[in-house]
Amino acid sequence: MGLLNPRNLAYLASLAVLVAIYLRARAKPTLEVSSLMLFDEIAAPVASSRVLRTDLMFWLEMAALGALSMALAGLYIRSQTPAAHHQARALIFDLGAGMGAREASGTRLDEARRQALEIVAAAKPGDNFSVIGYALEATVRRAPTSHLADVRQAIGELKSAALPARAVAMRAALMRARGTAEIDLFADRAPASDLLNSAGAGTHVRVHQVGEPAANLAIVALEPGTVGASPGRVVVRNFSDRPQLCEVALDLDGHNLLSTTIVLEPRGQTVLPFGPLKQGGLVQARIVTDDALAADNSRWAFAANDKPDTALVMSPSPEARDDLARVLLAVNQSLIVTAIDPVKFDLAKAPRYRIAVLNDADDPGINAAARLIIYPPPWLERTAPPSWQLPVTGTVAVAEMQERADGEQLSQPLALSPARILSLPAWMDVLAHGTGAGSGGSFPLAGFGYDSRGAMGMIAFSVNDHMLLDPDKLEALVLTVEMVKRLLAPQDLQVVSTGGSVSVPAVGVARIVAPDRSVSEARADEMGRVRVRPIEAGRYEISSAGAKAVIYANYYDAGESDLSAVPPAAASSAKATPETAAAMAGRAATQVKPIAMWLVALALVAMLVESALLTRKAMRWRVRDV
């Protein structure tokens, strides 16, 4: 029982008014009679000693006012509705990386699967089940069906992904299950109760928390360093409350570079330096020690060769030229950077660059393997822009970065400098979104793609005034560094994070081999690419028409990798045994039922009864005013 609008309880003050009216009516009227002889045997009035004289009318009016006040306050009850046949139920599974943690009898997901199958087995004939999974987002794996074989099959096909289970995804899953009589949520960590209440919309949500606390080690980061120049480092973290022995191996293009064993402090992390590498290539760091979660035990990084490459930074602002040159050298120290003002640039004498960064400058047709266009100026309307020019449709004085390419909403919008609004070509992937004063909604702040001339990146905001070195705008620097890394990475080898979308050049139908050796196919779009979204940590191989590209997907999430959380007692007691599952299937479900209509009906009945009593009184006592 509760109140939806407790503020409206103020209407209960009307009861005080009613009492005041009755107190006022306490003054006795005088009745003139023919003779007191007829009244001399009537007992003295008992009510004369009372403070408040109440009668049936008073209580009826009290009931009517009270009922109306409670109706306005939104009184509701939690009722137990008996489980009926054809009950609709939803099975929601956490498919985050944590559910893939190994335990004695399988993974956490296996345990959840087993409990769910017991619930399905105990279902009454005609019961509907829907199967919903969530990690980064919620997906309905099986629409509501009474065919239990299909439900079991859908449960059996569930797989945990190397992704963090996001709260918004769980909320979305709960919202998709609205309307069902009961929701069974299987997760390895207890969700917040307010989240369940708000998203469940009154439907009873039974949480099945699976998994026991487990020790886990994870590679947090892998920095290959600069070939021949600076050392790299591996960051390893222990999520256990006890010291852990950890054997770490480091490979370069499949050849072991390093194997070492370290002791990690409880809940501590260690930086393991290595190198500098003598040559570039694919670097893989591995935790060889067996632990609960495998997805965060490997990490890949690409180390560029130390072959000197030329880079061009062209910007009218000397500060911006200097900042961008620093960024390029930070990513690859072997680059030979030429920083120049656009007006002094001579295209005829320019060599082929490995990368060209153009800030607030038109591209005169620079010959470069990769180009990064920053804050492009709008093209003059008197002449037609070249085909490689990105069309600028507007400018905002202040832009705010709202979202990064990995789909994560920034904790708070990042205020940036002025930005161009560009209409990105279809072959570019948007890596960041933003909004700005004077613009209609969201527009891309960063994009990346491949055209006929090579890799091309776009950053829409201005980097003048040392904005990249502003510690309050670190996201802008991170975005720029990531963009440069992408531009310098080979096209057929990409190292990405799981959950992100990756475009790979392809022709016709592409064959995709996932890390678990499962094979799928995707048709290339009109831009000659297929989009792959890695959800498993490891190597993806995309092959089409003789061309082959490889994607290495890294996974790490501090929250998801921490498997040491102890399940609360209530949650652990909710584990379904065959008996309890059978009982649960037939058990009543709790539902919130507003009873405003009943309260209004009660008030009406009270008023009708009072009216009837008054009418009867008028007829019986033959008086006009009662």
Added chain:
Amino acid sequence: MLEARAFEPDFLRRLDGLVLGVQRSRTVREGRRMLGRVQGLGIEPESFKEYTEGDDLRFLDWNAFARLDDLTIRTFRAEREIEVSILVDASASMGLPREDDKLGFALALAASLAYVAMASNDAVRLGAFTAAHGGTPRLETSALHRRRESYPAFRTFVGTVRASGATQMAEAMGRLLLMRRPAGTVMLISDFLVSASDYEQALRSLLRARHEVKVIHVLGDRESNGTYPPGHYRVRDSETGELCEVTLGATAAETCRRRAEQLSADLAAFCAANGIVYARAFGASHFDDIVMREFPRLGVMR
């Protein structure tokens, strides 16, 4: 007002067949002959007796003396003209409860009885008695009317009667007796919400004056049933101004009803013991039934 009902032609036509239930003739008893030598003046012979000294020679049966040589006195049934006085209590208590229209009810009964009495060409008068707040009793009477043609004259009198003042029944009857009218029939219509001693004294004084007395006890529907609006009241006596607090409701109604029944029974018992016709007329809503059925049944009318 209900008294108008007694002057409606339709209602009066229904009364045409009724006569007043009075003891019209009286035998002049031997033992009393010496007192007033009252001889019956009727034409209907009653009996014969021997002449004794002092008998009125006008009633000597000369034919019998001629045939039988006996002095025989012929006696006749007295054919008297009855003087009917119908007195209505016009105290303040008769005006309450207002919904009951008790005074109008009493006046309607009085007028109806007067109309019936005039069928026999008896002399009829209406009267209303009350007492001023100072305590002076007051009795107002109409003129005597004998013929029905003059019945509408009562309407004027009835229209002037208002309920006010206290009830001093014995004093009012004393005023009537001071008129020194011949003994007749006195009909007393009242709610009798006075002390028993008061009405007993009043009725006894009438009996002593050799009046034939009929009592019509009038109460309203509401007060006879106690059906007052429920609630907590301060009730005030209309005549004495006395106050008391009561809680009215179903229980109080039952108590009131019992109390009215008890007062009625006490009065009826007194009347029965003293040869007085007692008729109960509770409830103006039953006016027609009371006049057409109850009064003939109780002997008030025939």
